[in-house]
Amino acid sequence: MPASRPPVCSVCGDAGWLRLDVPFGHPRHGQLERCACKGVEDAQRLQRLCGLTASERSLRLDMIEAGGRPGTLQMMRACIEFREAPSGILTLWGGVGNAKTMALQATVNELVERGVEAVYITAFDLFSHIKEAFNARKEVVDESAYGRLSRFERVRVLAVDEFDKLRVTEWALEQITDLVDKRYRLGLDGQAGTMLAMNSNPADQPDWIASRLLDGRNVVVHNADTDLRSALKG
Numbered sequence: 001m002p003a004s005r006p007p008v009c010s011v012c013g014d015a016g017w018l019r020l021d022v023p024f025g026h027p028r029h030g031q032l033e034r035c036a037c038k039g040v041e042d043a044q045r046l047q048r049l050c051g052l053t054a055s056e057r058s059l060r061l062d063m064i065e066a067g068g069r070p071g072t073l074q075m076m077r078a079c080i081e082f083r084e085a086p087s088g089i090l091t092l093w094g095g096v097g098n099a100k101t102m103a104l105q106a107t108v109n110e111l112v113e114r115g116v117e118a119v120y121i122t123a124f125d126l127f128s129h130i131k132e133a134f135n136a137r138k139e140v141v142d143e144s145a146y147g148r149l150s151r152f153e154r155v156r157v158l159a160v161d162e163f164d165k166l167r168v169t170e171w172a173l174e175q176i177t178d179l180v181d182k183r184y185r186l187g188l189d190g191q192a193g194t195m196l197a198m199n200s201n202p203a204d205q206p207d208w209i210a211s212r213l214l215d216g217r218n219v220v221v222h223n224a225d226t227d228l229r230s231a232l233k234g
Contacts, residue, residue, distance in 0.1 A: 009035060011035055012035035015035070052105065052120060056105050057105075057109060058109070059102055059105045059106040059109055060106050060109060060110060061076060061079055061080060061083070061103070061106045061107065061110060063102075063106065064076060064099050064102055064103060064106065065099075065228075069098075069225040070225070071094060071098065071221075071222065071223035071224045071225040072098060072099055072223055072225050074221055074223070075092055075098075075099070075100070075103055075221050075223045076103065078090055078092070078219055078221045079103050079106070079107045079195075081219075082107060082193060082195065082219070083107050083110055083111060086111060086116060086118070086156070086157045086193030087187050087190045087191070087192065087193045088187040088188070088193060088194075088217060088218045088219065089183065089184060089187055089193075089194045089195075089196065089212070089213060089215075089218040089219070090193070090194070090195045090196070090218070090219045090220075090221070091195075091196045091197075091198070091202050091213050091218070091219070091220045091221070092104070092195070092196070092197045092198075092221050092223060093197070093198045093199065093200065093201060093202055093220070093221070093222055093223070094199065094222055094223035094224055094225070095199060095223075095224070095225075095226065095227060096199060096227055097226075097227030097228050098223045098225040098226065098227065098228065099223075099228070100161075100197040100223060101161050101162075101197060103197070104120055104159040104161055104195050104197050105120050105159075107159065107195065108120040108157065108159050108195075111157055116156055116157060117155055117156040117157065118155070118156060118157035118158075118159070119152070119155050119157070119158060119159065120159045120161065121152070121158070121159070121160060121161070122160070122161045122162050122165075123160055123161065123162050123163045123164075123165055123166050123176075124162065124165065124166065126152065126160060126176075126179075127166055127172060127176070152179070153179055153182050153183070154186075154192075155192070156191075156192060156193065157192070157193045157194070157195070158183060158192070158193075158194050158195070159194075159195040159196075159197075160194070160195070160196050160197070161197045162197065162198065163196045163197060163198040164198035164199060164200045164204075164205070165198075165199075173206065176209075177206070177208050177209055180194075180209050180212055180213075181208075181212065184212040184215075184218075187218070188217065196213070201222075202214060202220055
């Protein structure tokens with residue numbers, strides 16, 4: 001019988017999960033946590049669902065021009081702070097064309113590069129997963145779609161772009177609100193980080209969502225810089 005090969009990961013023994021070393025009574029006592037060795041693999045699997053192009057996957061924060069653009073500079077500083085401690089909710093809002101999307105994509109890319117499970121998705125694509133998973137009676141109609149949606153709920157860092165672009169039904173709003181609430185609670189516990197980008201003021205979101213985004217323990221950055229697209233050259 002051939003000798004079994006030694007595990008690649010000396011931390012989890014290739015199991016992919018670790019039991020948290022916290023004292024009895026801690027809210028996460030007995031829970032499992034994904035090992036860092038699987039973080040990149042998991043993120044890449046989710047990222048394939050999101051369809052980032054090769055050029056988008058190459059984006060990094062230092063590639064975003066912030067010179068003479070105070071709103072963009074503030075946004076970049078917030079993204080760097082989030083990258084170093086990815087928990088809670090960071091909301092970026094402001095007019096079109098001021099690099100909010102690039103900031104989300106670049107932050108996700110840098111986190112994945114560090115072995116952190118992170119994924120970027122547009123609100124439209126996220127809602128598509130919700131529609132595939134549930135019917136109007138909130139019953140699961142597609143187990144694989146439900147599994148994908150569950151992974152988005154639990155992923156270490158989730159970046160949702162164009163969060164305010166959807167015009168959804170009351171049923172869909174319930175699903176999105178539920179997602180935000182789960183991410184919000186995980187963020188307060190230091191277990192997850194969420195980034196949102198939108199054009200409108202987060203205070204204009206439905207009350208139940210706005211109250212979580214504007215919680216003083218989370219961060220909101222208003223980038224009032226103008227659209228740069230017209231100045232870009234091919």
